Amino acid sequence: MANSPAHRRGLLIILSSPSGAGKSTLAKRLRAWDEDISFSVSATTRQPRTGEVDGQDYHFVTVDSFKNDVAHGEMLEHAHVFGNFYGSPKAPVQEAINAGRDVLFDIDWQGAQQITNSDLGKHTLSIFLLPPSITELRRRLESRGQDDAETIKRRMQKSWDEISHWGSYDHVLINENLDETEENLRTIIKATRLRRIQQPTLIEHARRLQQEFDELT
Template sequence: MTDRRGLLIILSSPSGAGKSTLANRLRDWDPSICFSVSATTRAPRPGEVDGEHYHFQTYAQFKKQVADEGMLEHAHVFGNFYGSPRAPVEAAIEAGRDVLFDIDWQGAQQIQNSPLSAHTLSIFLLPPSITELRRRLESRGQDTAETIAKRMQKSWDEISHWGGYDFVLINEDLDDTEARLKSIVTAARLRRSQQPDLTAHVRKLQSEFEEGQYDPV
């Protein structure tokens, strides 16, 4: 079997559609899948470790990295910059490791238009209904009513970009969605673009024909 390149696995969804749970299940299924560690200009919070939770940078460092095309995607959110450094992702995929991105449609679009676009696998998760989406947000017990209302307002804009993804899954049953997600990743790993030794193998087969190693019956 030939070695393979890693995938850039993009998971997007409105808040409450199950993205974080499925991302964790995907990594439980294959621990070699690593999360992309984002860079940010915000200050570290108590307990956060540089290089583990985020790559903490100054504004000058971040802007230089963007100018040098060192970010696969970046955005300005609530006064701070966030982005996905390109170098560690490139190293991972060349080593055959998949990198998981938990990002919104804007970040997904930037990565899909990046030099690594051939190795991306983008998946959007939809809720079975808006009523169920609200129920899931409320059942988490993590947000105020005001925050839930804001998340619900934002969900329509996020859902409207479903057409920009390779695959779209309706997450009605978590176990069923997990199974389908694993099938998609397994198939994507076999793309021609992910098998760097495939061309050499085909050339070897062709040379065997040319050298007369084929003995027709």
């Protein structure tokens, strides 16, 4: 269901949730649903891991280069995590918006606020996913079988910190059923694509209507 770049501007779709609320699964489903939605490729100063491809998994850059981009406003959002810098380069996102393609951001509330407050903020759509209950959230984390009890405890605390910022998002969905949540996400995205600011051809169309009206009267 690709849209012509001439008919709309792309969206910056921000999807946030605590760990275990289904964000990654839903992000993959959205990309499978519409080829005009792509993941934002982050820049990082950490070293590539085995199998990671520069420009596909991350843009691997030096600390000096990263700091220079931040200083010149070339990062939509950035953070310092476990000794390394991470951020979202602005240029490819701007290019996608102009071409009518949507960019999906899998980020936390702090990154979401930075993007919303940026000069591209008017094109953002922010969505927060809540779990049906804290008990269910813990069950999902435990069912992965990847973490010990202490790690799960830390993840739960971090999850609560993330949940406490749900009120700053445009839309909030309770992810109790993946299929229903996906359908709601599609509906929200399709509606937001029709916002006036996303339709650059509307002004010219209105002018043509005015000209036609003047000619007929």
